Amino acid sequence: MKNIVVLGAGFGGLKAALKLEEKLKTLASSSDKASESKEDWSVILIDKNSYHTYTAALYEAASAYRWRGMASMSPYGGSPEGRQKFEETLAEYVCLPINQIISNKNITFVQDSVSGVDFWNNEVKLENGDSVRYEYLVFALGSETVYFDIKGAEKCCYTLKTLEDAFSIRRRIEKVFSNAVKGNPIKIVIVGGGATGVETIAEIATYTRCLARDHKLNYADVHISLLEARDTILSSSPKLQRDKSIKRLEKLGVEILTNTRVQEVMSECVLFEDGEKCDADIVLWSGGIKGPALLSAKGGKMKGLELNDEGFIVVDKFLQAKGLRKVFAIGDNAAFIDEATGSRTPATAFIAEQQADAVSENIMRISTGQPLAEYKARTPGYVISCGGKYAVAYLFGLTFSGFFGWCVKKLIDLKYFLSLFSFREALLLWLRELRLFTKND
Numbered sequence: 001m002k003n004i005v006v007l008g009a010g011f012g013g014l015k016a017a018l019k020l021e022e023k024l025k026t027l028a029s030s031s032d033k034a035s036e037s038k039e040d041w042s043v044i045l046i047d048k049n050s051y052h053t054y055t056a057a058l059y060e061a062a063s064a065y066r067w068r069g070m071a072s073m074s075p076y077g078g079s080p081e082g083r084q085k086f087e088e089t090l091a092e093y094v095c096l097p098i099n100q101i102i103s104n105k106n107i108t109f110v111q112d113s114v115s116g117v118d119f120w121n122n123e124v125k126l127e128n129g130d131s132v133r134y135e136y137l138v139f140a141l142g143s144e145t146v147y148f149d150i151k152g153a154e155k156c157c158y159t160l161k162t163l164e165d166a167f168s169i170r171r172r173i174e175k176v177f178s179n180a181v182k183g184n185p186i187k188i189v190i191v192g193g194g195a196t197g198v199e200t201i202a203e204i205a206t207y208t209r210c211l212a213r214d215h216k217l218n219y220a221d222v223h224i225s226l227l228e229a230r231d232t233i234l235s236s237s238p239k240l241q242r243d244k245s246i247k248r249l250e251k252l253g254v255e256i257l258t259n260t261r262v263q264e265v266m267s268e269c270v271l272f273e274d275g276e277k278c279d280a281d282i283v284l285w286s287g288g289i290k291g292p293a294l295l296s297a298k299g300g301k302m303k304g305l306e307l308n309d310e311g312f313i314v315v316d317k318f319l320q321a322k323g324l325r326k327v328f329a330i331g332d333n334a335a336f337i338d339e340a341t342g343s344r345t346p347a348t349a350f351i352a353e354q355q356a357d358a359v360s361e362n363i364m365r366i367s368t369g370q371p372l373a374e375y376k377a378r379t380p381g382y383v384i385s386c387g388g389k390y391a392v393a394y395l396f397g398l399t400f401s402g403f404f405g406w407c408v409k410k411l412i413d414l415k416y417f418l419s420l421f422s423f424r425e426a427l428l429l430w431l432r433e434l435r436l437f438t439k440n441d
Contacts, residue, residue, distance in 0.1 A: 001040065002040055002041050002135040003043075003133060004041060004042070004137075004138070005046065005134040005137050006020075006045045007046050007047075008046075008047055008140035008141040008142060009047035009049070009098055009109075010331060011055075011331065011356075012330040012331030012352030012353060013045065013047070013141075013331070014052050015352070015353045015356035015357070015419075016140060016359055016360055017107050018101075018102075018107070018420075019357055020364075021106050021107050023360055023361070024041050024043065027368070041367075043106065044110060044132060044134075045102070045107055045109050046109075046111075046112060046114060046132070047098065048113040049095075049098075050097065051095035051096055051097050052096045052098055052420075053094060054093070054094050055161075056349060056413065056416075057433065057437070058160050058161075058163065059160060059200040060437040062165075062166035062169040062170055062203070063173075063200075063204050063207035064170075064207075064436060064437055064439070065210045089436065090166075090167075093429065093433040093436060094163050101421070110132065112130070114126060114127070114294060115294075116297075117301070117302055119327065122137075134326075136326050136367075137326060138329070138330060138359055139328065139334070141295070141333045142292065143289035144289065144290055144291070144292055145159045145289060145290075146288045146310070147285070150263065152264050153262070153265045153287075155265075156266060157191070157283045157284065158282060160284065169284065173204070173207070173282060174211075176281045177211045177212070177215050180215065180217055182216070182218070184221065185222075185223055185279075186221060186223065187224075187225070187279050188201075188208070188222070188223070188225070188281065188282050188284075189224075189225045189278060189280040189282070190204075190283070190284040191227045191262055191270070191284070192287040192288065193226055193230070193233030193256070193258070194286060194288075195382065195384050196286045197226060197286035198226070198245055199384060200284060201249070202252060202385065202386045203385070204224065205252040206387045208224070219253075223255065224253060225255045226249065226254055226256050227260045227270070228256070228259075229287075230259070233246065233256060234246075237384070238394050240394075241394040241399055244399070248386040248392070248401075249386065261273040270283060289332060291307060291308075291310060291333055295312075304323070304324065305324070305327075306323060307335075310335070312335035312344070313329040313333055313335060315328070315329050315335060317374045318372045318374060319358055319359050319362070320372075328359045328362070330356050330359050331356075332347045336375065336377070338377040340377070345379075346379070350379070350380075354378065358375040380395055381393065381394040381395035381396060381397075383408055383409045383412060385409055388406075389406045390403065390406055391405035391406040391408065392405050393408045395408070413430060414426065417429050
């Protein structure tokens with residue numbers, strides 16, 4: 001038995017496992033079979049969690065409004081049991097069970113953390129002491145938050161990478177509003193004006209309107225600021241999309257501070273390099289990403305794997321790890337340079353899935369003796385949610401904004417669910433998620 005091992009069940013890793021299983025099934029059933037059959041191969045997916053995190057909904061989970069009758073009969077708040085029930089409900093729409101996704105698939109799921117890889121003996125080492133041999137290996141471990149050595153940032157800022165991060169943000173905002181004194185300002189700051197920062201701050205802006213109403217506070221006392229070190233937010237987006245997003249944020253009351261470099265973050269304020277400061281009840285960080293710490297861990301855990309200065313895996317035009325013919329990397333942890341732009345491909349779900357398609361194809365090509373196909377990055381556009389039923393979509397050279405843009409975003413969600421589940425399961429999940437996450441729009 002030859003194993004194709006995929007590390008990580010994010011957008012790229014899960015898609016790679018599913019595509020590989022599909023291609024192996026086709027290979028086995030074809031009339032002109034290659035020397036290996038379906039029984040000769042096994043797809044193994046390894047992740048520390050039992051679920052696939054639908055990260056596109058994390059900002060929704062961080063700001064979903066607990067409406068009357070959901071957790072208690074009070075407009076907001078309620079008992080600890082009510083909070084737990086509501087968070088469990090949110091988890092159902094963000095954490096999608098891997099075993100349910102791969103049911104009836106020829107994929108073996110191993111729930112464990114990776115401790116290292118022996119590239120000479122083709123073995124993945126697991127935290128529980130076991131090892132898994134591989135014929136081909138796909139790195140899809142995602143990324144980690146980078147703080148650029150800014151003092152206090154890692155300790156004092158909230159990030160949004162996991163469901164627990166989303167709940168931590170919710171709880172902190174709830175606490176701030178519960179303890180607020182009428183007439184005193186409430187200050188929320190987010191550092192980083194990329195797509196994640198914009199989507200998060202826009203949803204929080206609509207969410208805090210509900211909280212202010214429930215706590216009988218004047219929303220004029222709620223101050224929300226978006227800090228960006230560059231001269232504009234959404235710097236990689238087309239100007240029209242960027243301008244529409246800025247206009248929407250300003251309408252929501254978000255203060256956008258560009259050319260603003262953070263020097264230090266403390267528990268109640270942010271210090272800027274020019275000496276100014278900004279008071280804050282909560283600081284969210286969306287300032288950038290780096291490669292997973294595991295890849296650069298000392299002690300030879302990944303000896304032989306070449307990384308760039310940001311800790312991402314250096315790959316060639318086939319998405320192979322440099323110098324390792326049977327090892328590939330996709331998604332956030334891969335440093336693929338797009339020849340068209342001269343820059344690393346954006347860390348988006350679309351790119352991760354696109355690269356998963358390319359790698360699954362190339363693994364099949366190697367196994368059947370065919371030449372590898374170069375990966376060409378194709379980005380049809382972006383969709384950025386801007387709070388409530390409003391989004392700005394730039395697709396195939398066209399820009400849609402407002403409610404229509406929001407509809408496009410939701411249809412993309414449905415399309416993704418359909419790629420994982422049966423039509424009925426996907427539609428029910430989508431409709432329930434739609435109902436839950438639009439209560440504060």
